[in-house]
Amino acid sequence: MLADVLLGLALGAWLYAWLGPSRASVQTKAYVFFLVEVIAGVFVIFSLTSFNHLHAIALDLSRRIGGNHWLGLGLARMGAAAIITLVPALVSGFFTALLVDLLREGNKQSAQLITGSVFTANTLGSMTGAFVGGLVL
Numbered sequence: 001m002l003a004d005v006l007l008g009l010a011l012g013a014w015l016y017a018w019l020g021p022s023r024a025s026v027q028t029k030a031y032v033f034f035l036v037e038v039i040a041g042v043f044v045i046f047s048l049t050s051f052n053h054l055h056a057i058a059l060d061l062s063r064r065i066g067g068n069h070w071l072g073l074g075l076a077r078m079g080a081a082a083i084i085t086l087v088p089a090l091v092s093g094f095f096t097a098l099l100v101d102l103l104r105e106g107n108k109q110s111a112q113l114i115t116g117s118v119f120t121a122n123t124l125g126s127m128t129g130a131f132v133g134g135l136v137l
Contacts, residue, residue: 004082005089012093020094022101029102036098040091047084054080096122 021028055077062069062076096118103114 001081001085004085008086008089009093009096012090012095013097014093015090016094016097016101020098020101026102026105029098029105033095033098033102036091036095040088040095043087043091047088051084054084092122 016022021032024032058076058080059073061079062073065072065076100111100115100118103118104111107114
């Protein structure tokens with residue numbers, strides 16, 4: 001799971017570097033920011049509705065591929081989890097690079113300070129979300 005998330009973050013940042021609107025206007029970047037957030041929201045809603053069915057999907061896939069062998073079931077579970085985690089992580093990597101680019105626009109602060117601030121806020125938000133999701137909800 002962790003490898004899927006890290007791969008998604010790296011791929012998302014790479015996609016922004018390769019395809020992102022780094023030379024576009026602030027309005028275009030803000031529009032792309034909005035679209036990326038909508039895509040992330042739709043996928044989160046999709047993943048929440050399909051999360052309860054992952055075990056059954058993985059079990060069925062494992063039986064079709066390799067019978068009831070523990071390795072087949074483990075690989076099928078990893079694949080099902082990757083589908084759920086890879087896309088939001090990819091969007092998050094793209095979004096983070098886009099946010100750094102947006103905040104750099106017309107800002108007199110150094111790129112290192114802006115990048116550090118974005119990643120600090122991202123990490124604190126992730127920690128808060130994990131805490132609230134695990135202990136409060």
